[in-house]
Amino acid sequence: MKFIKAKIIIPSVIGLVIVSIFLSFNLKNDKLFAIAKNLDIFASMVRELDSYYVDEIDPEELVTVGINAMLEELDPYTEFIPEENSDDFRMLTTGEYGGVGALIGNRTGKNMVLMPYKGFPAQSAGLRIGDEFLKVDTVDVREKETADISKLLKGPANTSVFVQVKRGEDTISVDLERKKIVISNVPYYGKLDDNTGYIKLTDFTTNAAADVRKALIELKSQGINRLVLDVRDNPGGILKEAVEIVNLFIPKGKEVVSTKGKLESVNVVYKTTKSPLDKDIPLVVLINERSASASEIVAGALQDYDRAVLVGKKTFGKGLVQTTVPLSYNSQIKLTTAKYYIPSGRCIQAIDYSKKEDDERVVPDSLRNQFTTKNGRVVFDGAGIEPDEAVEDRSYAPITYSLVARSLIFDFGNQYFLKNKEIPSPREFKVSDETYNDFVAWLEGKEYDYTTYVEKSIEDLEKYAEKEKYFDEIKDQIQNLKKKVTHSKEQDLQTFKAEIKEALKDELISRYYYQEGVIEASLSEDDAIKQSLEILSNTSKVNSLLSVNTKKK
Structure with missing residues (x-):
C-alpha cells in the first residue's frame, strides 16, 4: 500500500493544543471529550515511539499511515490531500496544470508517451506515441516510476524542460516550454449522419458546461436536429457543471438535484437558472457502468423529466457529495458531506458505507424504492441509473485481449508509423489485408499465448x-x-481477423489523429451508437420509450 507523507508539527504539541482548546470552552459533550482524549493519546504514543523504539522511525510517515487507515473506515471518496499533492488535486477538479500536454504511461516495462494532446508543447515539438523517456532535464528516468516522470515534466507555465527520448533506434532530444494545459471536457464532437450530432463528454471539470454548449451550438449551425450525448466512462466532477449541462435542455427554474446531509448548510436545492439552449431537440444519453457522480446527475435528471432516452448499461451508483475543507499547513481533506437526490426524489447511491460488512453494503432489490418520472414512468433508487434501452458491451476473443495486453498491437503501431507518413481520415481509414498480413508476419516468434x-x-x-x-x-x-x-494461434488470427483489424485500426489512427481521431473512428463500430441512431430516427420509438410503462425491478 502506498502512503503519502504529510507535514506535521510535534505530536505532543498537537495533543496539548487540542486538549487546551476543548478545556477552555468547558465542553461537557462526551463525544468532544472523547475526541480530545484520544488525540492526546495518539500524540503521546507517537512521541514515545519516536523516543524509545529500537529503530529510527519517521513520525510523519507513521501519522500519515494513521490518517489514511482512519479514512479507509469511512468511504473511498473521503481522502487526505497533503500540500505536495495539491497541484494534482487542482488538476483533477479544474482540468488545468502547467506542463507539456502529454499522457504518459508504462508499456512492457518502459515509460513512454501514450498520447500527446493536440496543440500543446509535446505534440508541437514532435513527440510521438511510443517515444520512450530516457532523460528529463538532467535526470535519468529509465528506472523511474511514471508518477515521478510526470512530476518532472510539470512545472510553472513558460518555463523550459529538456526531454530525451528513444524512438526506434534513434535518440531524440527536445527542449519544451511548459504551458498552461487546459484539457477540454469535450475531446470530440461531430455529426453521426446528416441530422444527428454527437458530443463526447469525458469530465466535469471547470468549463464542462461551456464546452458542451459550444459543441452544441456548432453542431446546430451544421444543421443537426437530434443529438447523442455520450457520458460513458465519465467519472464525474463539479456538481455545478452538471446542473448547467442539464439546463441546456430543460427550462429555467426546474430542480436538477438536491443535496442532503447532517448539517443544514449542505442541504441545498440546485435549479436551472437560464433559458435552455434547446428544450425540444430529440436526445439520447449514452451511459455505462463507469458513468458516475455528475454523469449520473445529468443522465438521471434528464430521465426524470423524460427529456432524454438513456441507452447503454446501468451506471456506477455514486450518490455521495464531497466537499474540500482546508487543514493546517496547506493540506486539505476531501470528505463526504451529503447525498444527492435527483428530481424524482431518488438517491442512486448503490453502496451503503455505513455498514461494516461488504455483503451488507449493496442495497438488495427488495429494498429499492419506487419513484416515477414526469410522465409517470417507474424508476428505482439505490443502484445507479438504469438505461431505458439496454446495450451490452461487445465481447472479444482471448487472442485479441492477449495481443492488446502484451502491447503487441501498440508496438506494431509504432513500427507502422515510422514507415508511413500519412493515412486517410479516421472515417475512411481501413486496415488492408496487406497490412494485416504484415502484422501476422511481424508476430512470428513473439509471445502472446492465451487460454480460450x-x-x-x-x-x-x-x-x-x-x-x-x-x-x-x-x-x-x-x-x-x-x-x-486446443487452439491454434495461426487459425485464431484468421478466425478473429475482423476484430483484431479493428483494434489495429484504432491504434494506427491514434498515431496520426490523436484522441479525437480514435473517438471518431470508433463510432461506426459502436453498438450503442447504432442503437441510438435507430431510436432517434423513429419518433414513435422515442415517444414510446418516454411514455408510461410498467417497468419492473
Whole structure:
C-alpha cells in the first residue's frame, strides 16, 4: 500500500493544543471529550515511539499511515490531500496544470508517451506515441516510476524542460516550454449522419458546461436536429457543471438535484437558472457502468423529466457529495458531506458505507424504492441509473485481449508509423489485408499465448472431476476434448481477423489523429451508437420509450 507523507508539527504539541482548546470552552459533550482524549493519546504514543523504539522511525510517515487507515473506515471518496499533492488535486477538479500536454504511461516495462494532446508543447515539438523517456532535464528516468516522470515534466507555465527520448533506434532530444494545459471536457464532437450530432463528454471539470454548449451550438449551425450525448466512462466532477449541462435542455427554474446531509448548510436545492439552449431537440444519453457522480446527475435528471432516452448499461451508483475543507499547513481533506437526490426524489447511491460488512453494503432489490418520472414512468433508487434501452458491451476473443495486453498491437503501431507518413481520415481509414498480413508476419516468434474460454472450461471440469472422484471414469473423454479444442494461434488470427483489424485500426489512427481521431473512428463500430441512431430516427420509438410503462425491478 502506498502512503503519502504529510507535514506535521510535534505530536505532543498537537495533543496539548487540542486538549487546551476543548478545556477552555468547558465542553461537557462526551463525544468532544472523547475526541480530545484520544488525540492526546495518539500524540503521546507517537512521541514515545519516536523516543524509545529500537529503530529510527519517521513520525510523519507513521501519522500519515494513521490518517489514511482512519479514512479507509469511512468511504473511498473521503481522502487526505497533503500540500505536495495539491497541484494534482487542482488538476483533477479544474482540468488545468502547467506542463507539456502529454499522457504518459508504462508499456512492457518502459515509460513512454501514450498520447500527446493536440496543440500543446509535446505534440508541437514532435513527440510521438511510443517515444520512450530516457532523460528529463538532467535526470535519468529509465528506472523511474511514471508518477515521478510526470512530476518532472510539470512545472510553472513558460518555463523550459529538456526531454530525451528513444524512438526506434534513434535518440531524440527536445527542449519544451511548459504551458498552461487546459484539457477540454469535450475531446470530440461531430455529426453521426446528416441530422444527428454527437458530443463526447469525458469530465466535469471547470468549463464542462461551456464546452458542451459550444459543441452544441456548432453542431446546430451544421444543421443537426437530434443529438447523442455520450457520458460513458465519465467519472464525474463539479456538481455545478452538471446542473448547467442539464439546463441546456430543460427550462429555467426546474430542480436538477438536491443535496442532503447532517448539517443544514449542505442541504441545498440546485435549479436551472437560464433559458435552455434547446428544450425540444430529440436526445439520447449514452451511459455505462463507469458513468458516475455528475454523469449520473445529468443522465438521471434528464430521465426524470423524460427529456432524454438513456441507452447503454446501468451506471456506477455514486450518490455521495464531497466537499474540500482546508487543514493546517496547506493540506486539505476531501470528505463526504451529503447525498444527492435527483428530481424524482431518488438517491442512486448503490453502496451503503455505513455498514461494516461488504455483503451488507449493496442495497438488495427488495429494498429499492419506487419513484416515477414526469410522465409517470417507474424508476428505482439505490443502484445507479438504469438505461431505458439496454446495450451490452461487445465481447472479444482471448487472442485479441492477449495481443492488446502484451502491447503487441501498440508496438506494431509504432513500427507502422515510422514507415508511413500519412493515412486517410479516421472515417475512411481501413486496415488492408496487406497490412494485416504484415502484422501476422511481424508476430512470428513473439509471445502472446492465451487460454480460450473452452480450454478454461475443460480445465475447470478436470479439477472438479478430480475433486469429486470422477476423474478416472472420464479422463479419456477429457483428453479427447483437449485435443479437439486446443487452439491454434495461426487459425485464431484468421478466425478473429475482423476484430483484431479493428483494434489495429484504432491504434494506427491514434498515431496520426490523436484522441479525437480514435473517438471518431470508433463510432461506426459502436453498438450503442447504432442503437441510438435507430431510436432517434423513429419518433414513435422515442415517444414510446418516454411514455408510461410498467417497468419492473
